[in-house]
Amino acid sequence: MNKQKGETMHHYDPSSEIQDYLVFGEYGDVNPSITDSSTYTFLNPQIMNELFEHEIEGCFLYSRHWNPTNKYLAQALAKLEDSEAAIVTASGMAAISCAILQLCNAGDEIVSGRTIYGGTYAFFKNFLPKYGINVKFVNTQDLKAVKSAITEKTKVIYCEAVSNPLLEVADIPKLSQLANQHNIKLMVDNTFSPIIISPIHLGAHIVVHSLTKFINGTSDCVAGCVCGTHEFISQLTDINSGASMLLGPVLDSYRAASIMKNIHSLHIRMKKHGENAQYLAENFEKLGCKVFYPGLKSHNGHKLLKEIMNDGFGFGGMLAIDAGTTEKANEFMAKMQQEKVGYLAVSLGYFKTLFSSPGHSTSSEIPEEERKAMGLSEGLVRISIGLDNDIRKTFERIKKCLNEVGLCK
Numbered sequence: 001m002n003k004q005k006g007e008t009m010h011h012y013d014p015s016s017e018i019q020d021y022l023v024f025g026e027y028g029d030v031n032p033s034i035t036d037s038s039t040y041t042f043l044n045p046q047i048m049n050e051l052f053e054h055e056i057e058g059c060f061l062y063s064r065h066w067n068p069t070n071k072y073l074a075q076a077l078a079k080l081e082d083s084e085a086a087i088v089t090a091s092g093m094a095a096i097s098c099a100i101l102q103l104c105n106a107g108d109e110i111v112s113g114r115t116i117y118g119g120t121y122a123f124f125k126n127f128l129p130k131y132g133i134n135v136k137f138v139n140t141q142d143l144k145a146v147k148s149a150i151t152e153k154t155k156v157i158y159c160e161a162v163s164n165p166l167l168e169v170a171d172i173p174k175l176s177q178l179a180n181q182h183n184i185k186l187m188v189d190n191t192f193s194p195i196i197i198s199p200i201h202l203g204a205h206i207v208v209h210s211l212t213k214f215i216n217g218t219s220d221c222v223a224g225c226v227c228g229t230h231e232f233i234s235q236l237t238d239i240n241s242g243a244s245m246l247l248g249p250v251l252d253s254y255r256a257a258s259i260m261k262n263i264h265s266l267h268i269r270m271k272k273h274g275e276n277a278q279y280l281a282e283n284f285e286k287l288g289c290k291v292f293y294p295g296l297k298s299h300n301g302h303k304l305l306k307e308i309m310n311d312g313f314g315f316g317g318m319l320a321i322d323a324g325t326t327e328k329a330n331e332f333m334a335k336m337q338q339e340k341v342g343y344l345a346v347s348l349g350y351f352k353t354l355f356s357s358p359g360h361s362t363s364s365e366i367p368e369e370e371r372k373a374m375g376l377s378e379g380l381v382r383i384s385i386g387l388d389n390d391i392r393k394t395f396e397r398i399k400k401c402l403n404e405v406g407l408c409k
């Protein structure tokens with residue numbers, strides 16, 4: 001592949017990279033056989049000794065380390081992100097925590113965006129300090145603030161490509177420049193924007209995903225991945241010192257196989273989620289709603305996203321409406337569930353529309369004051385737009401709910 005790090009790549013097409021990744025099963029199966037083994041035989045004891053001393057590429061030892069099914073999925077994810085390598089984990093949080101613990105030692109620091117997934121925030125704020133790792137939360141939109149937060153001890157700049165829940169867009173090329181100047185890593189959570197943004201092309205060093213969301217897309221399991229260099233992925237899986245090997249968040253191979261099959265329709269789903277979300281966002285805005293969607297010119301990340309995104313996959317399936325107060329948000333969500341718009345549930349990327357109030361669920365770990373500072377209203381309703389065939393009908397349903405609750409007038 002002929003690409004330059006840090007250069008915008010409008011014509012990169014992750015979906016065709018995945019399509020071109022042909023896997024032949026044992027019997028030529030188009031879906032390779034699922035490996036159903038915790039352990040693997042060695043043809044002779046010598047090979048086992050060698051493997052414990054240093055990794056032998058393509059050799060399977062024990063399923064917590066690697067198994068063929070997880071390797072197929074990891075390779076597909078490396079194609080998706082155009083990284084040298086990847087590993088899969090049993091959750092998005094496992095991917096994030098293992099990658100961070102691999103990079104940081106006691107005494108090190110992380111500079112992180114402040115509008116991040118609540119679980120990541122809690123891990124950074126409450127858990128890492130127990131091991132002497134401290135996190136500074138900054139507004140990553142403000143590059144000066146990021147720069148001045150970096151010290152000798154900083155090892156990682158962490159952000160979400162499109163942030164949860166306000167859908168702010170990270171300036172990955174600029175953050176990457178900063179990271180390179182300080183010889184530290186830029187780690188990007190790309191859960192909200194798979195296929196749409198290719199962080200590695202924009203200069204990120206490590207990409208993490210919660211596969212639980214859009215990538216799997218069927219809300220039937222929890223999983224994650226880390227994409228990075230061969231060197232980093234082998235550090236993570238090192239038998240003697242690797243975080244994923246030693247903390248052990250191994251994904252079950254049956255799940256890996258089912259996620260792999262769902263990835264093949266990811267590009268079609270992302271387009272449809274985006275098309276539907278764009279239609280709704282434009283029409284909510286016309287109604288006078290306070291709506292956050294990066295596909296709207298009024299969104300503060302619109303211009304930047306247009307510059308860095310891969311063409312042809314839309315602006316994503318997530319939008320947020322500010323209902324003002326918790327009461328209004330709750331009324332609105334209850335109405336939407338009643339009118340069969342979708343489910344009142346956390347998570348995202350499902351075929352049905354899902355909505356929740358982040359201030360009281362996924363972002364509840366973030367203290368009130370900080371939520372205020374970042375503009376996270378208590379009445380914010382985060383909506384993961386589904387794959388509805390007739391989005392006009394859905395809009396009419398939601399409009400009815402807005403009217404009945406007295407919103408957007």
Ligand SMILES: *Cc1c(COP(=O)(O)O)cnc(C)c1O
Pocket residue numbers: 091092093094117119120160164189191192209210211212213222223224
């Ligand atoms: C859900 C989510 C996570 C955590 O992933 P799990 O699979 O639930 O562990 C991390 N980051 C973002 C942006 C998420 O939406």
